[in-house]
Amino acid sequence: MYVGDQWKLSWSTRAALEAETVAATFCSGHGRAYLDGLVAHGNKPVCTCNSCFTGPDCSQFIPHCPATADSGNPLFLEPFWMQHLASSALVVVGWHQMAYTYEDSTYVSKELEKLVRRLHETVGNAVTENRFIIFGAGSTQVLNAAVFALSPENTSSPARVVSSVPYYTLNKEQTEYFSSEKFEFEGDAYTWRNRSDGSSTNVIEFVTSPNNPDGQLKQAILHGLNVKTIYDRAYYWPHFTPIPASADEDVMVFTLSKLTGHAGTRLGWAVIKDEALFKRMMEHMRLNSMGVSKDAQLRAFRLLKTVLEEGTEIFDFAYRTMKSRWERLVRTISLSDRFSLPENNPQYCTFYSKVRQLSPAYGWLKCEREEDKDCFAVLKAANIIGREGHRYGAEDRHVRLSLVKTEDDFDILIERLNELISKEDGVRTFEE
Numbered sequence: 566m567y568v569g570d571q572w573k574l575s576w577s578t579r580a581a582l583e584a585e586t587v588a589a590t591f592c593s594g595h596g597r598a599y600l601d602g603l604v605a606h607g608n609k610p611v612c613t614c615n616s617c618f619t620g621p622d623c624s625q626f627i628p629h630c631p632a633t634a635d636s637g638n639p640l641f642l643e644p645f646w647m648q649h650l651a652s653s654a655l656v657v658v659g660w661h662q663m664a665y666t667y668e669d670s671t672y673v674s675k676e677l678e679k680l681v682r683r684l685h686e687t688v689g690n691a692v693t694e695n696r697f698i699i700f701g702a703g704s705t706q707v708l709n710a711a712v713f714a715l716s717p718e719n720t721s722s723p724a725r726v727v728s729s730v731p732y733y734t735l736n737k738e739q740t741e742y743f744s745s746e747k748f749e750f751e752g753d754a755y756t757w758r759n760r761s762d763g764s765s766t767n768v769i770e771f772v773t774s775p776n777n778p779d780g781q782l783k784q785a786i787l788h789g790l791n792v793k794t795i796y797d798r799a800y801y802w803p804h805f806t807p808i809p810a811s812a813d814e815d816v817m818v819f820t821l822s823k824l825t826g827h828a829g830t831r832l833g834w835a836v837i838k839d840e841a842l843f844k845r846m847m848e849h850m851r852l853n854s855m856g857v858s859k860d861a862q863l864r865a866f867r868l869l870k871t872v873l874e875e876g877t878e879i880f881d882f883a884y885r886t887m888k889s890r891w892e893r894l895v896r897t898i899s900l901s902d903r904f905s906l907p908e909n910n911p912q913y914c915t916f917y918s919k920v921r922q923l924s925p926a927y928g929w930l931k932c933e934r935e936e937d938k939d940c941f942a943v944l945k946a947a948n949i950i951g952r953e954g955h956r957y958g959a960e961d962r963h964v965r966l967s968l969v970k971t972e973d974d975f976d977i978l979i980e981r982l983n984e985l986i987s988k989e990d991g992v993r994t995f996e997e
């Protein structure tokens with residue numbers, strides 16, 4: 566309301582006060598308070614602590630606690646948003662966007678769509694001109710919509726869904742769960758390439774590039790008239806990889822989760838060339854969930870606006886963080902004869918105009934000793950929890966270690982790895 570010629574806050578005061586109280590809550594740098602905590606606990610902010618920390622203000626370290634390097638929770642970006650409180654804050658009125666659809670009867674916010682296009686243009690990681698954009702509840706829903714939409718209709722022979730090993734776990738899990746007359750999971754794309762009936766069957770290949778779990782810029786294995794390819798570009802941001810060129814594939818899938826770190830917002834999108842495919846994916850969204858949360862789209866809009874307003878800041882922060890973590894992991898593993906990491910060949914990055922290495926989201930660790938067939942167990946005995954290789958279609962000689970969690974999680978991981986490696990015979994040493 567106006568007081569004189571000045572606008573004074575009225576109804577938003579309580580909401581703003583609550584948001585600021587929560588953000589100012591001191592959790593010793595090892596936790597944070599959330600707004601839902603404030604509401605649930607009688608208006609008192611409550612710290613949610615990082616793993617290995619406890620106490621009302623998260624100041625107590627829990628000795629001998631395990632290093633949990635399993636999940637891909639991208640909390641490495643939390644400090645960036647803690648430094649950008651004002652530009653990322655959002656106050657929403659109770660009657661905000663109550664309808665299912667937007668004014669144009671679609672489930673897609675045109676304003677968010679414009680921002681997504683601008684973002685890709687700024688980063689130079691994907692061509693969006695004359696392309697269609699669709700949103701989903703995380704890229705998880707978008708990937709599933711793409712499989713449904715690319716599968717042939719009215720056929721007795723389902724499309725075979727493949728991906729080259731090591732592949733992203735959910736490609737298999739999700740395809741098997743939703744498996745139907747339309748599609749079924751077939752496993753490793755390399756194996757399919759050598760099949761004699763390969764050229765006459767409809768095939769859908771997932772290409773995750775950069776790949777989860779090994780960070781490599783993967784290429785499609787299968788080509789041909791009956792082959793459809795879904796490029797999962799979740800990690801195709803300067804945080805994790807050089808950007809050699811603007812990707813221009815028929816179906817490219819992205820997510821807010823690995824870009825801004827807001828995995829909990831559940832917002833992903835696909836950039837699609839073909840209008841008929843776009844319409845089929847839209848129909849899938851209608852039948853699957855009646856569209857995408859408008860609250861999630863609004864939140865994504867505010868966050869992406871901040872990203873664009875701040876120039877290259879988020880990319881610089883994320884690249885610096887991931888590069889430093891990768892280098893610390895490489896230094897630690899280089900002291901050992903028992904473990905190894907994949908090669909990391911430098912490439913030219915058009916975003917930074919320089920040659921650079923991958924700064925991957927995960928360490929794809931290999932146990933090199935003949936007897937260490939179960940690498941997960943080797944690490945677990947040393948109080949390190951990773952993810953077993955078989956979950957990526959690979960041997961259990963491999964374990965995926967997540968590098969995208971909090972700085973505390975990463976520090977504890979390095980500490981536990983150092984403890985383990987220091988027990989090896991004749992190990993070299995260095996000071997971390």
Ligand SMILES: Cc1ncc(COP(=O)(O)O)c(C=O)c1O
Binds near residue numbers: 821
């Ligand atoms: C390669 C890849 N694609 C998709 C996803 C799912 O992301 P979202 O949070 O967008 O559903 C992940 C999450 O870890 C991922 O690693």
